[in-house]
């Protein structure tokens with residue numbers, strides 16, 4: 596027996612061990628795939644609804660955890676600049692459901708189910724008539740108390756009459772907000788968005804984040 600022949604049995608053992616190890620790894624990978632296929636992930640569930648779930652009566656509730664969604668901007672209409680009574684006082688904190696945002700970023704289109712929440716927030720007590728006050732950072736407008744929720748949900752079929760979006764008002768007052776809201780009639784919300792919004796009923800021009808790729 597020469598030296599190479601003597602080494603062969605141990606080489607063969609190594610090869611067998613490697614093959615067994617490989618087979619075991621593949622089996623584990625297949626098992627993992629089977630398990631994950633059958634357990635829908637949280638993100639898959641979100642993708643189906645993109646936030647709000649609307650029942651047959653066109654009624655919905657405020658989506659849980661919306662304040663952890665993507666924060667897209669904060670338009671400001673101070674009471675002090677609107678005769679003491681802004682239509683939507685005062686900061687508007689606007690959030691979009693994250694999977695809808697990801698899809699918009701990819702395609703430039705709001706997918707079905709897109710949910711956008713606008714939470715009204717009142718200013719700290721004013722020092723000046725325009726609603727502003729002095730703070731360490733300068734004279735300006737500073738958010739204080741939560742004061743209402745408006746929401747829009749894209750569903751092209753269900754809300755065909757209001758340009759494909761349902762509009763919901765959970766009250767313009769401090770929390771607790773209304774638990775549920777029914778889609779608002781066109782003249783309450785959608786007509787103004789139809790006339791003035793910049794893209795598919797949304798005022799995208801006030802949210803520079805939509806310009807990011």
Ligand code: HEC
Pocket residue numbers: 670671672683687689711712713745746747762763764779783784785787788791792796797798799801
């Ligand atoms: C008179 C016009 C007008 C009416 C009526 C109106 N909106 Fe808007 N809405 C706006 C404007 C302008 C913005 C963006 C700037 C801002 O918030 O000030 C906006 C923003 C929003 C946003 C954030 C997404 C976006 O398009 O910017 C939501 C959500 C929203 N409105 C829901 C509602 C709901 C619900 C109602 C009815 C209760 C309603 N709106 C009525 C003008 C209107």
